[in-house]
Amino acid sequence: MDKNFYITTPIYYPSAKPHMGHAYSSIIADFFARFKRINGYKVFFLTGTDEHGQKIQRAAESQNLKPKVFCDLISKNFQNLSKTLNLTNDDFIRTTEKRHFKAVNSLWKKLEENDEIYLSKYSGWYSVSDEAFYSDDEIEIVNNIKLSKSSGSKVEWVEEESYFFRLSKWQNKLLDFYNENPNFILPESRRNEVLSFVKSGLKDLSISRKSLKWGIKVPSNENHTIYVWLDALTNYLSALNYPDTSNNLYKKFWPASLHLIGKDILRFHAIFWPAFLLAANIKPPKKVYGHGWILSGEEKMSKSKGNILDPMDIIKEYGLDPLRYYLIKEVSFGNDGNISRDQLVKCINSDLANNYGNLCQRVISFLDKNLKLEVPNKYNLTIEDNNILNNFKENYNNLLNEIDNQNINYYINFIVNQLFSANKYFNDQEPWNKKDDLERLNTILYVSLELIRKISVLLYPIIPDTSLKVLSIFDINETDLSYESILNNDFLKPKAKLKKIGILFKKIEKND
């Protein structure tokens, strides 16, 4: 079995500051990276910034900065975001780096060599004020003047020399590829969209611009700049040192296991990207998952509505792990999700403080007051003891499968159920009434500690800081962590000293 796992976030366009959507993609990707690592995989987790294009060029000019200098500044915002989110990314790629330039150059040449590129003319109805091209059915004629239907602005016929990629030729091969790889595009609804789009017919794709200056030049023609998407998508290869396909990174990690993206950039990843790669004799990635958007209330977040929840602000106010937990638990993965302060607070209080935090607190505190602060001895296990401990064993493979299908809600729901069970177990066993039966008392506490340990291992990909803090009670650190260890019911060694930790999550009082 393939024990290598290559996961990517989109590379972010840094012209605006990081928002909740960026944070979401990154956190989900980090979840998978961390889970795979504790499950024994060699993981390569990549994120980065997409720094070419007109918007960046203009923004730089407006500040009287050279584009590269400007990019160095704004890319920092996203590098900082990665740190703030506690991402375990192995690399951070920037499209203005030399290694990326080399990769794009080579890919272009390879496509040219394979006769997948030709020079022609791009033409269409162009609106100067909208800076956009429109197709025939997007324009209307009013008083003999051609206007854009959507914006109402004047359009004129423009022709520009451009290189084209022979996308049309790949239509059937793509359809074959989708058929042979039914999980290539997920979720299924997105796959349907892509299939119907490709079936409706693909036109050749313009992949260079004469007007664009800030970007990578076409190798054989300095007058042209490579289309930003061909440029950007190649980042997934450049981080593995493509075109050097004999180096270790490339050999181990290509094709990518999972490109995690927002649904808005599905087409580029699910159609153009595999087509470019197939045309260059490179294997396409194994899976592209288009997740939903994070909304605030019923509406998309917008400045004018004043309903923007800035991830940095939220983290400052409530902490990182609560945000990670919330986004992973409360958003139905694949669909759009809502975030609000109100829901976040409820989630922190009930799940993290009352359920998980309090479980740890009541068990450790009980040990501290009634036994020694060390792992108790374990005596005969009752049916209840065995049942609750073996829940993990029974669901071990199941959880692996669900993760491989990106069913992260299943995974976290399993954890929450175990938390309820553990609290119920402690309640039902009433250790406070067992002070005259020390063997039973010890056993109850042993089992409770094992439950806390197992649950905390499972929580590691979701709330890593907190999980590690709890595991530090048992002197388990990050490098020792393994998913497999939840199978073990005798992991903790009696007499081992336990560390005391404070309150994990403070409850948040409601203001209103």
Next chain:
RNA sequence: GGCGGGGUAGCUCAGUUGGUUAGAGCGCAGGACUCAUAAGCCUGAGGUCAGUGGUUCGAUCCCACUUCCCGCUACCA
């Protein structure tokens, strides 16, 4: 317009390859307990599973129609 997805408890969402009392969490009400962050546990209230019609012994799940919402319908990304 075409294609696709959806409307399930006050809220956020699961689920049903058609079959006895439709699920979870939060919120709400009541109870027993006390180790714990007034946390945890138990019980309960609350749903004509969008509407109408059809297929069927039986539909929330299949079909048709109606209505509402959302996505895709290529080169800003």
